[in-house]
Amino acid sequence: MAVNLKRSSGGGTETVAVSRRRLLGWITGAGLVGSGVLSAISNFVFIKPRATYGAPQRFSIGKPDAFPPGTRITLEARRICVVREGAKLAAISTTCTHLGCIVGLSDTGFACPCHGSRFDTDGTVTGGPAPRALPWFKITLAPNGEIEVDKDTEVAPGSYLSL
Amino acid sequence: MSQQQPKPSLMSALQEFPGNVWKSIFRNPLPTNDLERSSTSFTNFFLHIHPVKVHKNTLRPGYTLGLGLISMFLFTILVVTGILLMFYYVPSTSQAYDRMLDLRGTVAFGTILRNMHRWSAHLMVAAVFMHLCRVFLTGSYKKPREFNWVVGVVLFLLTLLMSFTGYLLPWDQLAFWAITVGTAIAGYAPVIGKDIQFLLMGGSTVGQEALLRFYVLHVAVLPAVLILAIAIHFWRIRKDGGLSRPADADPTPTMDLVTITEGPKVRMDDKKTYGVQGLVRGPLTKVNNIPDNTVFSWPNLFLSELFVFVMTLSVILVLSLLFNAPLEEPVNVMHPPNPAKAPWYFLGLQEMVSYSAFWGGIGVPGVYVVLLILTPYLDRSPKGVGKWFSRDRLLANTIFITFVVANIIFVIIGTYFRGPNWAFVSPW
Numbered sequence: 001m002a003v004n005l006k007r008s009s010g011g012g013t014e015t016v017a018v019s020r021r022r023l024l025g026w027i028t029g030a031g032l033v034g035s036g037v038l039s040a041i042s043n044f045v046f047i048k049p050r051a052t053y054g055a056p057q058r059f060s061i062g063k064p065d066a067f068p069p070g071t072r073i074t075l076e077a078r079r080i081c082v083v084r085e086g087a088k089l090a091a092i093s094t095t096c097t098h099l100g101c102i103v104g105l106s107d108t109g110f111a112c113p114c115h116g117s118r119f120d121t122d123g124t125v126t127g128g129p130a131p132r133a134l135p136w137f138k139i140t141l142a143p144n145g146e147i148e149v150d151k152d153t154e155v156a157p158g159s160y161l162s163l
Numbered sequence: 164m165s166q167q168q169p170k171p172s173l174m175s176a177l178q179e180f181p182g183n184v185w186k187s188i189f190r191n192p193l194p195t196n197d198l199e200r201s202s203t204s205f206t207n208f209f210l211h212i213h214p215v216k217v218h219k220n221t222l223r224p225g226y227t228l229g230l231g232l233i234s235m236f237l238f239t240i241l242v243v244t245g246i247l248l249m250f251y252y253v254p255s256t257s258q259a260y261d262r263m264l265d266l267r268g269t270v271a272f273g274t275i276l277r278n279m280h281r282w283s284a285h286l287m288v289a290a291v292f293m294h295l296c297r298v299f300l301t302g303s304y305k306k307p308r309e310f311n312w313v314v315g316v317v318l319f320l321l322t323l324l325m326s327f328t329g330y331l332l333p334w335d336q337l338a339f340w341a342i343t344v345g346t347a348i349a350g351y352a353p354v355i356g357k358d359i360q361f362l363l364m365g366g367s368t369v370g371q372e373a374l375l376r377f378y379v380l381h382v383a384v385l386p387a388v389l390i391l392a393i394a395i396h397f398w399r400i401r402k403d404g405g406l407s408r409p410a411d412a413d414p415t416p417t418m419d420l421v422t423i424t425e426g427p428k429v430r431m432d433d434k435k436t437y438g439v440q441g442l443v444r445g446p447l448t449k450v451n452n453i454p455d456n457t458v459f460s461w462p463n464l465f466l467s468e469l470f471v472f473v474m475t476l477s478v479i480l481v482l483s484l485l486f487n488a489p490l491e492e493p494v495n496v497m498h499p500p501n502p503a504k505a506p507w508y509f510l511g512l513q514e515m516v517s518y519s520a521f522w523g524g525i526g527v528p529g530v531y532v533v534l535l536i537l538t539p540y541l542d543r544s545p546k547g548v549g550k551w552f553s554r555d556r557l558l559a560n561t562i563f564i565t566f567v568v569a570n571i572i573f574v575i576i577g578t579y580f581r582g583p584n585w586a587f588v589s590p591w
Binding site: 044047048049052053055076077098099100101102111112113114115116128129131 | 340343344346347348358361362365366367368370371372376496497498499500501502503513516517518519520521583584585586
């Protein structure tokens with residue numbers, strides 16, 4: 001804009017007056033457009049919740065005794081499947097990585113009723129449109145002896161918690 | 164007050180009262196001549212959106228099929244029934260489904276209002292899409308109507324969004340899982356997908372926040388945008404010269420054309436009224452009665468519109484009396500129905516999504532939308548306007564029909580040929 005002003009100022013006083021007006025016009029325009037953009041962004045900031053009221057992502061699922069060795073128990077409300085093999089324990093997500101339906105247990109692992117994705121017992125995709133394996137969640141043994149699942153932290157498939 | 168005027172008696176004032184009120188509202192009596200016909204259209208708030216005279220081609224039922232009007236009237240029915248339903252609906256996960264049952268059981272006319280709202284919504288999606296097809300196949304998006312085509316595409320997308328947001332509100336199994344799948348598709352959009360999904364749902368899963376958000380979008384945000392877009396769409400029809408028509412629909416002028424060079428000179432003549440626009444628009448204006456293929460909107464256009472409205476309302480009423488809007492089991496967030504299907508007009512999308520979530524849900528539909536919006540700017544040939552399946556538009560029409568048929572096939576596969584676990588089943 002400064003360049004504009006300089007270039008036209010050579011033409012005489014009248015051009016200078018016009019270009020000052022034009023500069024003010026540009027500043028006003030930029031200010032109005034900028035305010036519009038800012039208020040549009042602030043609307044998105046407003047509707048993006050800072051706190052959500054959904055189910056907690058970290059929760060306790062009880063003592064290890066509730067999951068006898070060799071069982072695969074789905075906790076549908078938590079959307080996880082607890083797998084216990086001997087003294088090893090793991091929590092696999094039952095939310096389909098395709099479009100968020102809940103996968104059910106099948107003979108070969110997991111199957112999704114919505115679009116037909118299939119997974120093996122470790123959650124690896126064996127068929128259907130699912131793009132990723134079912135994630136494994138971090139589980140820890142709390143001091144009171146209960147198992148705590150943290151759905152915000154994924155761990156590599158096959159990483160069990162040894163009891 | 165002059166002495167000659169006799170003071171009106173109370174009786175005559177009372178007698179004239181209804182007539183005076185009537186005349187103060189309606190400036191014109193029912194028209195008996197052309198001047199009155201034009202001023203009736205011109206001075207009535209609701210009729211003024213129409214031109215005083217309308218081209219005969221616009222009134223040909225076989226040309227427009229009345230699809231734009233049908234869409235508009237369906238939207239009107241949706242607004243009226245929707246506002247009535249709002250009196251009894253509560254956007255809360257604990258109450259929404261019970262309110263559906265209340266509508267069915269205890270609210271007077273509740274069932275038929277919900278039926279009307281549901282069937283009008285389905286038919287509106289179909290009518291708007293067929294209107295889009297009509298405009299394409301008659302080449303009506305061409306200059307000067309390019310921008311109105313774009314507005315039309317936006318209106319089609321808004322119609323789908325209205326339908327999508329309304330779908331969650333009954334809070335039954337169908338609603339919950341269709342929206343779970345639909346919002347997950349949005350999550351596949353590049354870069355901003357996850358944010359859009361989070362903003363739509365107001366959380367990480369479909370729950371109370373999502374229901375409230377969809378409600379606000381459905382009853383306030385989207386209707387406001389839709390009504391604005393409809394207003395622009397209608398206004399542009401007038402400004403772009405009325406509905407499209409073939410070039411040979413207007414007779415070549417044989418009578419005098421006078422070029423006005425130094426400002427318009429208006430010759431007042433009680434036989435003919437002049438529109439101001441006709442004088443200020445361009446250098447050419449007609450001074451004598453050049454033969455044209457127009458007729459007065461009153462009564463020709465208005466009667467056609469009334470007919471389309473009555474037909475639309477009748478169809479909706481009959482459908483609503485015969486068929487009840489579906490309502491499935493209340494939401495069970497632990498058990499998706501098997502198969503979980505979206506509404507029929509999204510089943511083509513869902514079928515494509517079953518191959519690839521990104522390409523089926525975002526990539527291909529995105530390309531469709533971009534192509535639709537760019538259509539009038541890509542196809543710049545002025546030929547073939549105003550005729551169904553014009554020979555000049557063989558290539559464009561073939562491409563368009565191919566896309567439409569492909570999508571209809573996807574919808575049919577998704578609707579009839581997909582069973583549990585989305586496995587291929589035979590409907591027979």
